[in-house]
Amino acid sequence: MKNDRSGPKSGPKRERKPDSKPSTKREPRSGDSAGPKKDYKSDAKSGVGSAAKREQRLELESSLKKDFRSQSKLGAKTPPKTNPKRESAAVAKKDFGTEAKPAPKKESGGSFSPKLGLTRPGPKPPEARKSAPDTKTERGPTQAFPPKRYINVYLALGSNMGDRKANLLEAALSIDKNVGKIARKSRIYETEPWGKTDHDSYLNQVLMVNTTLDPRDLLEVITHIEQEMGRVRTEKWAPRTIDIDILFYGKRVIRDKGLDIPHPELHKRAFVLVPLMEITPELEHPVLKLPIDELYMACKDPAEVVMID
Secondary structure, X not given: OOOOXXXXXXXXXXXXXXXXXXXXXXXXXXXXXXXXXXXXXXXXXXXXXXXXXXXXXHHXXXXXXXXXXXXXXXXXXXOOOOOHHHHHHHHHHHHHHHOOOOOOOOOOOOEEEOOOOEEEOOOOOHHHHHHOOOOOOOOOOOOOOOOOOOEEEEEEEEEOOOOHHHHHHHHHXXXXXXXXXXXXXXXXXXXXXXXXXXXXXXXXXXXXXXXXXXXXXXXXXXXXXXXXXXXXXXOOOXXXXXXXXXXXXXXXXXXXXXXXXXXXXXXXXXXXXXXXXXXXXXXXXXXXXXXXXHHHHHOOXXXXXXXXX
16 A cells, blocks of 8 residues: 555545633724724834934923023022921911910919920919818917017126136126127226225126016026126125126116116216216116216216226
8 A cells, every 4th residue: 555645635624723712902992093003012122112202302301491591581480399288387387476375374483384385383372371271180279479579688797806807708608698699798997896995996897688588587597697606695895706787677667676677876886887878878767867978977976987998
C-alpha cells in the first residue's frame, strides 16, 4: 500500500468551536462617535501623542506668562492664598478687640487673669465672716478684762549712803523692770540733807514712768525695791541707801493710810521741785492748781541744788 501524504485528505473538515471565554471587546455605545477609532498604542510608540501634549503645555505656560506680565505692568496684584481657619480666627480677634465688654468685678485681695478671664477669690468681707457658722467648740462665758490704761507717775529718788550714783542707777533699772517704762528722767542733782544737817549730802533725781499698776500696788513694789537695796527704816531722817517717793499719780488725789498722793511736802522742797521742773515745768499740781515752775518760784527752801550730771 502506498502512503498518500502529499495530497490533501479527502475527508470532511472539522468545524472550530468558539472559545468559552468571554470577549474583552467593548460594545459600541450610543454616544460613541461612528468614526474610526484612534490607535493610542501606536501613537505612543511613534511619539505622536506625547509631542502634541508637550506643545499644548508650552502654549498654556506662555499664555499665562503673558497674562502675568500684562497684569504686573498695570499694577494689579494676584490675590494671596487664604486659609479659612486663619480668616475665622482673625475675624474673631477683631470682634473681641472692638466690642466693649464689662470688666469683671474684683474682690478685695483677689487677683484677675486677663487670659483666663477668671478672678481668684480673696478674703471674705467682714459681713460674710460674721454670717459664717462657727464650727469651733463652744466654751463657757469668758471674763471680759478692760484694756490696760497707762498712767504717768512721777517718782523722786534720793541716796546719801555708799555709792550714791550707782544706787540711783540700780533703782532706775529696777523701776523700769518692775513698775513700767521710764519715759523721762532728769539729771542728777546734789543737795544738802533735809531735816538733819549732820548727815552726808544727797544725790536726787526725778523719773516719769508709764505704769499700769494701781497706787497701792505701786507703793508695795517701790517698798520692795528699797528693801532689796538694803534700806532699813529706823528713824524719820535717818541716812538711807535709796529713797523712792511717789510725787504724782496722774491727776489723782489720794489720802489713805500710808499713801498720800500728791506728796504733801513736795512744794516745800527745792531738791524735788528743781529736777521736776526740768522734765515737766507746766505740770499742774492737782490740789494747789499751780504749775511746777510757779511752785518753785514761791518755794522758801534756802537749800542749794547743784546739778552734777
